[in-house]
Amino acid sequence: MSHRKKIDEVTGVETTGHVWDGDICELNKPLPKWWLYTFYACILWSIGYWIVYPAWPTINGYTKGVLNYSQRDQVQHDIDAWKSGHAKYRTQIADMSLADIRKNDELFQFSIAGGAALFGENCSACHGRGAQGGIGYPNLNDDDWLWGGNFEKIHQTIAFGVRNGNPNAHDTAMPRFGIDKILDEAQISDVANFVRSFSHLDVDAAAAKRGAQIFADNCAACHGEQGKGNQEMGAPNLTDAIWLYGNSQDAVMQSVRTGRGGIMPAWSERLDPVAIKMLTLFVYSLGGGQADATSTSAPASAADKP
Structure with a gap:
């Protein structure tokens, strides 16, 4: 690499003297004056900013600046x-x-x-x-x-x-019929078929028929004999098309099996x-609020929807 300075014939600018591969020269072209002046102005501005506003951290806090300004x-x-x-x-x-x-x-x-x-x-x-x-x-x-x-x-x-x-808090919880061995898997499947029949979903008719008695013995006390639900106990209406955890056979079986117990x-x-x-x-x-003509005081109870 050569260090001999010369004037570039194409641009007329002096080179730095650095040459690569015999003919590639580095031009020594200074930055435009406007750029340098802007750069110097920014330096002066930053110094003024450090003086006027809080800027530098110290052992016990930070410099407050002349204006003692605090964004906080x-x-x-x-x-x-x-x-x-x-x-x-x-x-x-x-x-x-x-x-x-x-x-x-x-x-x-x-x-x-x-x-x-x-x-x-x-x-x-x-x-x-x-x-x-x-x-x-x-x-x-x-x-x-x-x-x-x-x-x-x-x-x-x-x-x-x-x-x-x-x-x-509302504290009523659905029993964990599977986890606590109240019902076996076959019974859970049957009662899930029966519950799904409330919403006119496709079910195994024979299983749903067997599940009807299981529902009457284990579920009707909370959900009602017709599956209409009970808001006092947080038991959902099983006859509509609204399902909190889904209406598939597997989803309903999982609800019966575990009780879900959302928090x-x-x-x-x-x-x-x-x-x-x-x-x-x-x-x-939002659109689902229910009218209550007797509501005259600050309430003491509330909403969770399936």
């Missing part, structure tokens, strides 16, 4: 301003019953907006962004409810949840009472 403080200021602006609505929600809030259009719309945000942050992971649910997670848009769909029932399910250890958190342990009310109103507004 600014965010907190914005949050406090938001809370101050909406304090009157939150106070009204706290003091009023859900039924009365529903009659106040302005307050109801505020609650729906807040409830939608809370739902997205806390509930959508299981129930879906559109509350459409999924396998094992109830669809909140229809009018099929395990524990009831009026204000009070929805409020209780959200506030205290299902089978989570909270003393106020829902007690949101009153994580959210304040106003947030619980807003969530209740939002879920109620």
Whole structure:
């Protein structure tokens, strides 16, 4: 590699003297003046920024800067301003019953907006962004409810949840007929056929006939003789086309075998009472809420749907 400088004949620019393979030269072409000036200006700007704003970490914190600006403080200021602006609505929600809030259009719309945000942050992971649910997670848009769909029932399910250890939670559980050896596999298959016949699905007629007595002896106490369900016990209606875990023979057998025992958190342990009310109103507004003319106070029970 040569180190002899020369002027490139094509560009007229001096080379650095570095040559490769005998004729490949490196041009010594400086950066444009505007680029250099911009670069120097950025250096000066950064020095000024370090002086004016918090910038450098120290042993006990960080340099505060001349302005002593804190983005954390600014965010907190914005949050406090938001809370101050909406304090009157939150106070009204706290003091009023859900039924009365529903009659106040302005307050109801505020609650729906807040409830939608809370739902997205806390509930959508299981129930879906559109509350459409999924396998094992109830669809909140229809009018099929395990524990009831009026204000009070929805409020209780959200506030205290299902089978989570909270003393106020819905705690009724379906027996584990297979795991606890209450029924054998043949009996489970027969009763699954009978349960599926409620929804007019294709079943083994002989098996369904045998399963009828098994259902009467083991399931009717909760689901009713006609399979219509019982919201007081969280027993789903078996005669419609809505299934929480699916309607295939295998899925129904698994439900009978294990009892499923789904769990829902007690949101009153994580959210304040106003947030619980807003969530209740939002879920109620999705389309499946059941009217209850007697609802006049803040509820104490709530929604889980198959």
